[in-house]
Amino acid sequence: MTRYVVRRLLGAVPLVLGIATIIFFVVNAAPGDPTLYMMAPGMSSEVVEQLRVNYGLDQPVHVRYVKWVGAMLTGDFGYSFSYNRPVLDVLMDFLPNTLVLSACALGLAFLVGIVLGTIQAVKQYSGLDSALSVVLLFFYSMPSFWLALMLILTFSLMARNVWDWPIYFPASGITSTGHDFMGPWEQVADRARHLVLPTLSLALVLAAGIARYMRGSMLEVIRQDFVRTARAKGLPERTVVFKHALRNALIPVITLVGLYIPVLFSGTVFVEYIFAWPGMGRAIVEAITRRDYPLVMAASFFFATMVVLANLLADVLYAVVDPRIRYE
């Protein structure tokens, strides 16, 4: 197992480097450069030239590539053009925010998806099953950003200004503006309150998909001989479903973890914009439009690594839950 993981990790190195190389040349091939975004009357061509020198853009692209790879291998990702700070510092500001949001959304999505899928499978063809199917299909076909706006409209604007609910949720940001003056538990509660709407808008869409998978997988397992045997030997239905069927039905769902982690990163871009969540998705989109090459490179390098690691994680989890699978 350890050998397998090491082998996979070593294999990932050229893969990630290859991705970084392609991105480097594609990003640099795009017309324009960061100096164009400061254009104003009075900004002479000498100033533009000097800026390019200060940014190191006066050198040909292959020289910059070699320098970039060399520096990166020593852990130096350079300075961000748009934030005027070391790229790693910038990423370290955004990364925790994205991870918190993604982890909560992914956790909630799997919890809700697995529970609902199991209920549907156990009560197949019941009124509850059909009702849940309709609701889940509704969420599944809804884009995150639209759901986000509807959540804001309902639980923020209408809840506070029209219906006067005792609790409503903030539409933006990760903390209240009075956060600095709160006690430690109040601070945690404040953060949780800000997490609710963005987490829901990401998780509901994902949960709907996971529930569909779960229902299918559970139905397959529940018809198998060992489940019938368990029932025949007189085990209560609870034990049959949760102990025998559920564990086996979960195996294919675990693949989804690996698949959804990258989806979560790309899906967070819209949600981060709408909820003003200072995360990686926003950082990378803004870096691309402003031609902030160092930040684009470091962020995509990070994304590529995450995807490779997530897939590895899914494969390893497979072996953990399914004793039939061995990696040699």
Add this chain to the structure above:
Amino acid sequence: MKKLLALGLVGAAAACGGDDSGRVTFSDPFCADVMPRVQDWVDQQREANPVPDDPRYGGTVVAGAIGEIADGLNAAVTSDYSSSQHQMFVGLMTLIEYDADIQAQPYLAESWEVSEDGTELTFRLRDDIYWHDGERTDAHDVAFTYRTVTNPETAFPNAAFWDYYVRGPEGVEVIDDFTVRIRLQPHSEFLNAWSTVAILPEHLLGDVPPAELRQHPYGSVCPVGNGPFVFVSHAAQDRWVFDANPAFPEGTGGRPFVDRYIYRVIPEPTTLLTELLTENIDVYFAPTPDQAPRIQEAEHLEFQTFTFRNYVMVVWNSRRPQLADARVRQALTMGTNRQEVVDAILRGYGAVAHTSVPPFHWAYDPEIESLPYDPEGAAALLEEAGWVDRDGDGVRENADGVPLSITVKYNQGNQIRQDIAEIMQAQLAGIGVEIEPLVVEWGTLLQQINTPELRDFDGVVMGWVTEFRLDDTDLFHSGRIDQPYAWSGTQNPELDRLLDRLAVTLDRDEAAPLWAEYQDALIEEQPYTFFYFIERLDGWNRRVENVVMDQRGEWVNIRDWYIDPASR
């Protein structure tokens, strides 16, 4: 899952720095060194200067806008509006300030004088302004700032500020600790730069090589100012926090009324509007025109607009045969109903532009004879210029059979500019001119129009923001034809003469008639079809009182805003 959530929350709470005393901590070495001194100084000054007994003092004002304060307080590298505003009015100080009539008033400089021949400008500084780490602001800081912004290696974006100044160390001389002399050639509105370029601290930045200033943490990680507000913290793409400077002297307006000012970055306009309506933010800078009715309807909100220095136009490339004749360019303007454009796409929040001179500016000629919307007159002008529909296809041709077909480019993702190109297409078709709108990615477009060897466009929809010191030399003077912004390729001796004279005419009364001539000449030449000056919209909660926003900017009197005591 619960564990995961709890872990995430604890991790997130721990990620934001803060020590036991509630102070923000900084990991960057420069900031870790300087910020504790700032925090100590503020604590001392709070004790030494108790808040005056006046109900207007206190409270937090929270403002929101779609963009970051990109350059922070680094005045040496700033090219964007909100950074510049925060330097001028929030964190730093400029030597002079403009009043509502755009007349220079003392600020950091308590007085100034110009030598007889106009080549020496001497500022006398206040002696009661302190950097927020306790050092006093003096003439050495001014000299340092001047040397820095005029040093080519800094790449200070608005180089035109120094067109008539003696750049570098020779241009500035410290007479005594509070007197500084700057050398220049006499030119119009020479004080303008000093109302925009804020003074930077030499004791903190003096050792930084100019080419590395842009990347220095001073800008947006831990700026140390001397202005009415003290920097507290900044989380990228999230918020800036400033506290009132307890020691800001009475002579420059005194301690701001609000205790704390928070600037939040919320990139989605719908969310911003929601936060304003639900009172999570007090001020919403620059809402979109379609949001105006919602703000006006809400009883707890105030709504205001002002005409801004930003105009939108279609640039005509006079190097092209179809566009070489001024009569054709005049006809293109006369065939377009610009008022309709303002009403349709800006919901009326704009003022039709006739030239590059904003309607609120002293140089604006109210009696200006602009080109009217007159399709018949436009058609007659085209006939006169030799453009007639010779083959009956609905498009005019010249004697050589070249059709009057013009491509108008605009940048991707800019709906308003796309609308302008398409409205022109529809309206000019009626007078036999074929306009083809063409979308181009922003970076690519700038390269096509800025590169002197390329100038790959017939017409292009663009916008400019002007300074209070108007100067179109870079745009229309034939001497700058190989510079990036000579988009129209204008070569007009009359315009050259007026631009040359306007640049060096010091007296406003003497300049006014020249400006009137200039505006007439520009209308005659029509290098651009000037569309409109935008109006900036702003919405705020009525609990924030005494808010003034005008062409000087939204933050111009932020130190006088106060929160209605009943609503705290």
